[in-house]
Amino acid sequence: MLDWVVVTFVALVQILPVIAVALNAVATDWAGSILPTGYTWRWVEQLLHDPRFTVAIWHSLVVSFGALVIATCVSVPAVLAAHCYLPRLDRWLAALVILPYAVPGIVLAVGLLRLYAGNYGVVLTGTPWILLLGYVPLGVAFFYVPMKNNLRALPVSEFLEAGRILGASDFAVLRRVVLPCVMPGFVVGIVMNFSLAVSEFVYANLLVGGSYPTLQILMNVLSSGSGHLLSVLITAYFLIVAIATSVLLTVSGRQDRAA
Amino acid sequence: MSFVTLQKLSKRFGDANIFADIDLAIPRGVMCVLVGPSGCGKTTLLRVVAGLTDPDSGRVLIDGQDMTRAPPQRRGIGMVFQHYALFPNLTVAQNLAFGLQQLKLPREEIRNRVRAMLDLVGLMERATVRPRVLSGGQRQRVALARALIMEPKLLLFDEPMSALDAQIRKRLREELMRLQRELGFTGLFVTHDQEEALVIGDQIAVMQEGRFLQVGTPLEVYNRPANRAVARFIGDFNVLEPPEISRVFGQESSAAWAIHPEAVRIGMDEGVTARARILAVRLLGSIVRTELQVAGVQLKCDALNRPDAVQIAVGTEVSISILPQNIRHLKD
Incomplete structure (x- = not known):
């Protein structure tokens, strides 16, 4: 009984701000009372008719899924290769993945701007590519840590050796055995990467700003205006994250069960 | 081939x-x-x-x-x-x-x-x-x-x-x-x-x-x-070095002796013999293992666990014997 009371209380504390924002999105007026005095779809309609909204959603999805795809393609083979074949390198990789978090965001953003401003022959400033490539180093840790935890619990070398004796290539064993076994860590990595990219503001503002406005940049713009419009935007953001995360979890869960 | x-x-x-x-x-x-x-x-x-x-x-x-x-x-x-x-x-x-x-x-x-x-x-x-x-x-x-x-x-x-x-x-x-x-x-x-x-x-x-x-x-x-x-x-043999052979059995040998525990017989006097004290008796399923001490040397003796066998008490003095053909002489 006490368990349920505690769980309900924690859930309420966590969900209450979300409910409050959602209510504010459909409130005619809300001041000095526990609940709004009236409800309206006006703010929702206003935002839906604002062209900046659909552009921001599109930009956020492009950047999030783009960064997710690149981070997956770079991180997953690197984590597997380091664990299975290059244990010495693995120690360095462990330090490397947390490096972006040890550097202040502003420093990293300035570094990325210098890197992609043509000083080294690559010009990406003002394009979504700089944001996309900026998110990838941040996202590697989200794959490395949970996948590495899963890998530590597996006798991967024995699996590879058993596979070799059974006539399978290492790739076949990694694809059919190891990867499905680390699927829980992989799914966590996907969800965390997507959440990071879709909710990130500092890098988005510093690297692309108004030239490629994302949901977070639009939120910043709206924060100086109507609170109701901002609430609609935040609610839309929550919905997008919830839907995308559910889809990712469902797809990954199906693959896991199929494997 | x-x-x-x-x-x-x-x-x-x-x-x-x-x-x-x-x-x-x-x-x-x-x-x-x-x-x-x-x-x-x-x-x-x-x-x-x-x-x-x-x-x-x-x-x-x-x-x-x-x-x-x-x-x-x-x-x-x-x-x-x-x-x-x-x-x-x-x-x-x-x-x-x-x-x-x-x-x-x-x-x-x-x-x-x-x-x-x-x-x-x-x-x-x-x-x-x-x-x-x-x-x-x-x-x-x-x-x-x-x-x-x-x-x-x-x-x-x-x-x-x-x-x-x-x-x-x-x-x-x-x-x-x-x-x-x-x-x-x-x-x-x-x-x-x-x-x-x-x-x-x-x-x-x-x-x-x-x-x-x-x-x-x-x-x-x-x-x-x-x-x-x-x-x-491999055999859980009793391995006796030449000085131990001399002490236990009073015989001289240039090689070590390897004796299976089941080759050590209690209460018989055929072959090489000695007097031993029983240190412990342990049951290993169908086998009874008796640990013996002779002149400071410990020996193992295995016998079938027969239901009608009389169990000898720990501390008892017994005579033991080993048939010469059951002694393996080891050079290395």
Whole structure:
């Protein structure tokens, strides 16, 4: 009984701000009372008719899924290769993945701007590519840590050796055995990467700003205006994250069960 | 002609010499057991035969072909790993089918062979479950079936029963021997358990510190140990050095004596004799082991646990005797 009371209380504390924002999105007026005095779809309609909204959603999805795809393609083979074949390198990789978090965001953003401003022959400033490539180093840790935890619990070398004796290539064993076994860590990595990219503001503002406005940049713009419009935007953001995360979890869960 | 031949095999890891100039010949259809204490190099030797570790020098011949540098999948071998190495995300049937799928065999053939193998190892009812829900013994049978289904020329076993309890180990040994009789495969079995080696092996190679101390049939190794190390490791012999022989039996000998515990007889005076005090009496199932002390030397004596036998109390003085033909003289 006490368990349920505690769980309900924690859930309420966590969900209450979300409910409050959602209510504010459909409130005619809300001041000095526990609940709004009236409800309206006006703010929702206003935002839906604002062209900046659909552009921001599109930009956020492009950047999030783009960064997710690149981070997956770079991180997953690197984590597997380091664990299975290059244990010495693995120690360095462990330090490397947390490096972006040890550097202040502003420093990293300035570094990325210098890197992609043509000083080294690559010009990406003002394009979504700089944001996309900026998110990838941040996202590697989200794959490395949970996948590495899963890998530590597996006798991967024995699996590879058993596979070799059974006539399978290492790739076949990694694809059919190891990867499905680390699927829980992989799914966590996907969800965390997507959440990071879709909710990130500092890098988005510093690297692309108004030239490629994302949901977070639009939120910043709206924060100086109507609170109701901002609430609609935040609610839309929550919905997008919830839907995308559910889809990712469902797809990954199906693959896991199929494997 | 032998089916598996190891010629002058050597392997080092850094400064550590694992084994040097090892020779071994295993006839076709024979189960050869590599037995020795932990760290003697037996698993490394098995891995060299499997192609999972490269030797520094020497040759591995399987069925007359030089396989020294061939990858594992070209050697026609199967292997049962110490911790089974079953693929945890695949069902029992999928684990068995995995190797056959690599051969790109038709689905129907794979299905039939998997079914036949499951039937052979008695796991038909567990075909659709994953390894984590199986008992240790069942996992071991799956691992064995996964190796056997590939119809290997040579089957390698890396201490496959070390993680199992005694009862299951005994049952699996019998099952393994039955399968070997039925299928007639050649096997190389690594263990540190002497009893297991004697029960399973047609040929036993006793290994210590990277060399073979003795290679022979179980009876040869058990009854005629080549030296002190084999006597101590395999037969649980009473090994007496010349000064101890003089003290216990009053006889002079230039060689050490190795005496089986079952060759020591209490209450008889035929052969070499001595007076001993009983230190302890322990029951080992069908055997009663009596620990004796003679002139500061401890001896073990095994006798059948007969229900009508009179138990002698600890501390009693008894006469013991050993027939001369049961004494093995050891030079090394």
